[in-house]
Amino acid sequence: MIVIQDVHKHFGGFRAVDGASLEIAEGSITGLIGPNGAGKTTLFNVIAGVLQPTSGRVFMAGEDITGLPPHDLFHKGLLRTFQIAHEFSSMSCRENLMMVPGGQSGETLWNTWFGQKRIADEERALRAKADEVLEFLTIEHLSDQKAGEISGGQKKLLELGRTMMVDARIVFLDEVGAGVNRTLLNTIGDAIIRLNQERGYTFVVIEHDMDFIGRLCDPVICMAEGKVLAQGTLDEIKANEHVIEAYLGTGLKNKDKVGA
Amino acid sequence: MNETVKNTLLFAVVGGLILLTGVMQSWNAALLILNMGLVSAVMAIGVNLQWGFAGLFNIGVMGFVALGGLAAVLVSMPPTPEAWSAGGGGIILGLLLGAGTVIAAVVLHKRMRPGPGRALALLAVVVIGFFVFRAVLDPSVDAVEKVDPAITGYLGGLGLPVILSWPIGGLLAAGAAWLIGKTALGLRSDYLAIATLGIAEIIIAVLKNEDWLSRGVKNVVGIPRPLPFEIDLQNDPAFVERAAGFGLDPVTASTLYVKLGYAALFLIVLVVLMWMAQKALHSPWGRMMRAIRDNEVAAEAMGKDVTRRHLQVFVLGSAICGIAGAMMTTMDGQLTPGTYQPLRFTFLVWVMVIVGGSGNNFGAVLGAMLIWFLWVQVEPMGIFLLEVLTSGMSDGGLKSHLLESAAHMRLFTMGLVLILVLRFSPRGLIPEK
Amino acid sequence: EDVKLGILLGFTGPLESITPDMAAAVNLAIGEVNDSGVFLDGASTVSSINADTGCVDASLAVASAERLITSDKVNGIVGGMCSGETTASLQNVALPNGMVMISPSATSPGLTAIEDNGLFFRTSPSDARQGQVMADILNDRGIKEVAVTYTNNDYGKGLADSFQSAFEQSGGTVTINAAHEDGKADYSAEVGALASAGGEVLVVAGYVDQGGAGIVNGSLDTGAFETFMFPDGMVSDALEQNFGDLVEGSFGQHPGNDSDGGAKFKAAGEAAGFAPTNAFAPESYDAAALILLAMQAAGSTDPQVYKDKVMEVANAPGETILPGELAKALQILKDGGDVDFVGASAVELIEPGESAGNYREIEFKDGAMTTVGYR
């Protein structure tokens, strides 16, 4: 699905991504872990077109997508969510979803003046679809609420919902779990699995929560210092010495109680 | 109070102010305020489109308005055949060469790999292109400007009806906006404000100094009018008779007639633009713009081409300012490049939009009418006020100093109105919903 | 009857600094007329109403003119100030309403040819004339090569152009004819270019309290030029005060003749507490006086009637009238006599209603501005 060939991304002299090569299989949920500063987000941004790689190529389904801007990638079915939810805060949750599909005829100025009938039809269909997605996410009661006014976790759900408004092929999730309550995280995890199974979305997930990774991801890729350190099932990764040394660690040293 | 009632009331108040001017001062003065108010309203719609809908901070409004004015000259003035034969060809060729140089540089920049080689090649193209451009252009410009400099000294226009210049002014402004937007919106950080501020100054500099184009500071006067001259009306017995039917003397009737004519023309433009802006706002396009405004990064990730949309809005808004500029020049009957001052044509329009209500087209129109009214009327009101205040004082230095300062009250008042509105109704008089 | 004069000048904008003195000069003339007690029926008084043109704001000028004419119902207008704005209010307001405008300061040659139905006059000469005078002065001094800088508006440009063509026709060389913008932060670049081009004298066709001063300053500072030629926009007390000692041997000209009108006006103005030698203050006085004298001559305050008398009172034949003598003039006119108003700036109106252009040639000697002759 996605092939990354020897991608480098340098900031000044600093090599944030330093020759990463990896493949993401179609239909998988791939986990991406690694210590802070390993270059995960940077690699993500390179794939998603936010950053230009210093060198290297990115392919999607055989096509070279290196350096395409995010909106082009969106139309190719490559979607992403953000570590900090990026909702459209002044718009209702429904509108947040309705704005997603590309190529709406109402987005052309000309049509807003002279093609109103067509717009009305399209809007009706979009609305139905948005309501369906809200229901799937169990937040249909929020559909008319402003997205700025819903809780953090609900925003993350909404964010996931946006990827469901179109036929995505691959979705990149950046730290869905960071700062999200574990119970809600489980709900999100369920949604991801359902999307993967029912709609065949491919997922790439950056996460620091090993439980979450364990529940969802089959291949897990561990990065360190801009390179791919290890790749395999979670158990393989957990057993990998390099990974333990660089990332997982061996647990608390001072587990004994304080103060007493 | 219900919102519609409140808004209607606000419009009624501004209308009332203008009517009051008619009763207290004269109907001509009132209509003149109305007409310039309408032109300002068009400008305000343009700025509102950029700032209110898309958060683009354009402080180069003046430049686009001036380009609209230029269009009025280029479209409606008669051509100067001697000037064309003296150097028209050379100028066209020179301009083409100049454009060619820029295009060559851009192509080179795109095609070649980054490195010292590209830098050298770019430099060579630009330098050589510049000197060739100057070598071709300069002699022709001199030749054109030598043609009867006191009366013409420029290439003249196309001699078409002046109304045509309104859409063409829009196009001209749109073209310039496209160039600016391509550069400034393409910068990795946003620097639109300073870019527009600077380019507006450059546009004015061109208008002032390129005599072959616009007669420069010598001004173009006597631009053809879409409406009859008052004098002709006064000499037209049929008109005089009809005026008498209304109980008006020919002078008043003719001046009112012409002003009403302009008011009607401007109103048509304003209504059409309002309709278009409102339709766009309440459609998926408007939703997309709101999404982009709320969160550019997310909108980009959701497949919306933010830069292109910003460019689109920027170009449209500037085009509207260009139309307004052409309308204004048409009404003035002359192009005076020295007129274009940022305080008056950029900052004042901003005050209109902010006071009226950014993001709300009706707000922008209301703000334009109100602020223009104040701009014109604060001075007489200030004089009146100061006269009342100083009536007890003996005639002395202070009194005359105060009275002399009345004209500066205008700036002061504009600032005060802006600050008061931002304080107590920060979203403007008619806020965005 | 209460006669009203509109003062339609740029109280704000780039020339705002000289406007108050111009308005004061108008009011000086009005005061004289009021004190005379013989104006029209003898019981009429004149009052003035200020209105701002912004100098460069055509729309504002038009709105102000409209207000003066249709709301305040003035009987005549002194104004406008800058040529562009003057054209706008003339064509859009004064002409349709049949109002007389006498501009003290719009000097653009373009205004000569404008269609005005005999309603528009100016007490300042067209720049075309001054350009010729300047060329003559230079030739008489044997100067063959000059650099020219002008304020970038219709006044400066028009003057510089007419001067250049007149000077070149008489065999002189203009090494550079470069504009400067008023009110800009810095003039080093302009001075650098002028210095590089060189020339015996620098002609500064600008305003003394504007870019003109900046250019002179810069030239003196760098030693680029030591001798200057100052056209009318530069010649004033401010010039003498600020640069008197520094521009020894520089020369120039401004409207004036060998009558002692200028001196009288200066004294009267100083007594009235304004700066009478500021640019265009004398012309403003004359503009107001002409309107009032024409009214007296016509015995009417209707512009359509008195417009035909303006040229008459301004020119010979008749008794010469200097500043301070308006009462005398009114009396003469009342008695059916004829006057030749000379005023503060030696107005002599030629067709189509503009000052013929008598110039006083000045030179800086020992730090003071001295008259060396008249042209």
Added chain:
Amino acid sequence: MSGNPYQDDRGNKDRSIANPKGGGTAEGARRKGKAVTAPGGPFLIGDAMTGGYGKGPDILHDCTIAVDQGEIAVIVGPNGAGKSTAMKAVFGMLNVRQGHVRLDGEDITALSPQDRVAKGMGFVPQTSNIFTSMTVQENLEMGAFIRTDDFSDTMAQVFDLFPILREKRNQAAGELSGGQRQQVAVGRALMTRPKVLMLDEPTAGVSPIVMDELFDRIIEVARTGIPILMVEQNARQALEIADKGYVLVQGTNAYSGTGKDLLADPEVRKSFLGG
């Protein structure tokens, strides 16, 4: 568009006019009240606090959190429950409409945040908790801003606690890795020699290895006798080391007890610790 009309920037991103960097949200910086003695009670307590941001709705409802000398108290709860809000309320960064904050026998509800720092409170916020453009050393110096005495020994202590910081002390803090930044943040708070330390999710977005390291350090700090009030999403690990735990839901105390109690409570486990 936000609820506050003054915060309406219409998505403007223009760098030539507006500086996007480092703007604050804290209210109450200009509060000018005085502390009142109010003896008794725990060392630090936010007592029955009700309040919200600006003119917005209440986010906290009668919420109480407290920590006593020598204790670690941990607050857990779903996102948006108001944990960070409660911390800010205790620190005076928003206006509490009801309730009181008491520290060491004094009612400090009326004090501004900067005055509370002077009273001995230290706070490490959840995000942007270091001065990125300043060096590590300057960050620590800013931590000691209110101190007029010689603070070099405290700085030495902080460097002993976080040795990596000594190495990097002349480096701009913005160039450090996530875990190192958190150490700087805690170090900065320690520089005031606080009588009580408040931490808002110190381990968010930090890799497990750094998280363990940080927890270790926090325990070490607690051992020096400084009471610690902490919000954590890594609830299990946090509750394990906590003397006291609070579960906040929608701005109210849903459960409280010792860390062990909460960990053992099946209801809490199910609803908040993910089973």
Added chain:
Amino acid sequence: MDFLNAIVALSNYVLIPAMSYGSQLALGALGVTLIYGILRFSNFAHGDTMAFGAMVTILATWWMQSMGIGLGPLPTALLALPFGILGCIALVLITDRMVYRFYREQKAKPVILVIVSMGVMFMMNGLVRFIIGPNDQNFNDGARFIISARDFRTMTGLDEGLAIKTSQGLTVITAVGVVALLFWFLNRTRTGKSMRAYSDNEDLALLSGINPERVVMYTWLIVAALATVAGVLYGLDKSFKPFTYFQLLLPIFASAIVGGLGNPLGAIAGGFIIAFSEVTITYAWKKIAIYLLPERFEPDSLVQLLSTDYKLAVSFVILLIVLLFRPTGIFRGKSL
């Protein structure tokens, strides 16, 4: 070939004027950049603040001149400067109290403050003209030149003169001094560091016990002082006129942005870049070419790249090019 004369001419017409103009811009840009860095908005009223400070100084200068107080060869305005600074401080503090503080309490977005500053600009604009009038005011006294072109010529026997005005010397010296002082203050003093901290992260500054209102006040104090100094130096070197100070806003902003907004070093560099580019690119090189080239090649045109009408355009093109390659200005990344 006449190197000496060429160099002297270049210094006289390009280097020295650009130096002093650059210093004036740099001082103005410093004020703009400080407000941008610490209060987070671009202050459109800065030009008018400069005008106000200069105006108070002028009034004080006149008073001193009338009392016969003076500084000998140095302009009296230097003595009056403290009064100007105090007056300006009073004005900005009152403005802050009555206008800006409210928005800070509301946590208003910076762009709102930008628009508010437009209103303040309009009002100050009116205020200054109301008090001193719109006219040109000359308040320079003392010796005009440190060395005049004529003296230089007789001294050296060269054809070209080199003039250094007292005001130019003063401008450059004061600018260097003020800048050094500012840097020392920001980097070495507690208050200076607290200002940097506030600029970096407002909330965290609060958590470190820094009183934000105090930081804001210090900022205004410094900005008022800088604005007054810049305004007075400018007025001494050129002349005082309210309208010109509004016009100064444009090059000042360009300077601050070229250098990197929020960065004091950048403001200084930017000031000089703008000043030098305005003067050099539109300079007519004829004179220098005549000195340097053999007689055969002597140019008869002006050898001017662009006419001076477009000097503003030049600074903007440079601005755009800098931003294209260095999106946050020359001194990117670092602020305060």
